[in-house]
Amino acid sequence: MYVKRDTQGKIVAVSREPAAGEGWSAADGAEADLIVFGRDVIEGANPMGSSDLGLVRVLEDLIELLVERSVIRFTDLPVPAQHKLMERRGAREAMQHLSLLDDDGVI
Numbered sequence: 139m140y141v142k143r144d145t146q147g148k149i150v151a152v153s154r155e156p157a158a159g160e161g162w163s164a165a166d167g168a169e170a171d172l173i174v175f176g177r178d179v180i181e182g183a184n185p186m187g188s189s190d191l192g193l194v195r196v197l198e199d200l201i202e203l204l205v206e207r208s209v210i211r212f213t214d215l216p217v218p219a220q221h222k223l224m225e226r227r228g229a230r231e232a233m234q235h236l237s238l239l240d241d242d243g244v245i
Contacts, residue, residue, distance in 0.1 A: 141165045141172060149175040198226060 142151040142161045149171055156162065165172055201223065204210045212220060 139165045139172065141175075152176075198223065 140153045140156055140162050141149050142153075142157070142159075143163070144150050151157075152172070152175065153162070201215070205212050215223070
């Protein structure tokens with residue numbers, strides 16, 4: 139990753155390839171200001187981005203509730219939707235499992 143900074147040191151552009159011109163330098167990709175820059179770009183492109191992410195979780199929970207209460211069957215959903223929901227459920231379970239580990243990796 140390569141970044142271009144303004145006179146105050148704030149990132150104003152990012153490139154995967156070395157860019158021609160003045161002000162570009164290599165970045166390790168884990169710099170806090172690079173992460174903030176990426177988040178700002180994403181939110182700027184979609185002002186409802188953070189709201190959309192929250193709504194996705196609400197919809198997942200709603201679908202799970204409807205299935206649990208037998209209002210719909212999981213198999214009623216289109217196969218791609220079933221796969222996506224299963225992927226996300228597995229990812230959430232893995233994240234929850236990791237958050238239960240202490241510093242020594244012991245539950």
